[in-house]
Amino acid sequence: MQYLFLALAIILEVIGSSFMKASEGFTKWLPATIVIVAYISCFYFLSLALKSIPLGIAYAIWGGLGIVLTAIISVVIFKQRLDMPAIIGIVFIVSGVVIMNFFSKTAH
Template sequence: MKYLFLGLAIAFELLGSSFLKVSNGFSKLIPSVVTIISFIICFYFLSLALRFIPLSVAYAIWGGLGIVLTTAISVIIFKQSLDLPAVIGITLIVLGVIIMNVFSKAATH
């Protein structure tokens, strides 16, 4: 259940970030409302996940997957491009999350 909460937090963060782009600086009402509601729901589910998952682990997974999936959305939906340094940076973030979860004793589940 704890990873379901974390997954929902990530999903609503992705929705909120995507609509933040569409809101055009909060100048469009509906995308702005979707953004705000999505982030409220996101943080609610993140808070539930933090009852069971250490903050360092939950935040690393939430932030890491959020970055990777938001980047994928920006490339696929918004037709934005990535250069080599961006790809390397995102890869390092993913590797950091994996290393933390697999090898760190601080990341006890």
């Protein structure tokens, strides 16, 4: 159940970040409202996940997947481009999350 809470936190964080871009500096009320609700909900579900997932592991997964998914949305929806250094950086972040989860004793 804790990983379901973490997944919800990640999805809500990505929604909040995406609508932050759409809010144009909080000048559009509907996207700005979605940002606020998404982030409050995100942190609520993250706090539930943290009841049984170690903080470092949960935050690495949350941050890593959030970065990857937000980057994908920025390319697909907002038509932004990622250059090679950005892609390499994202690969390093994902690699770090994988290493922490599969090889660290902290995750168990």
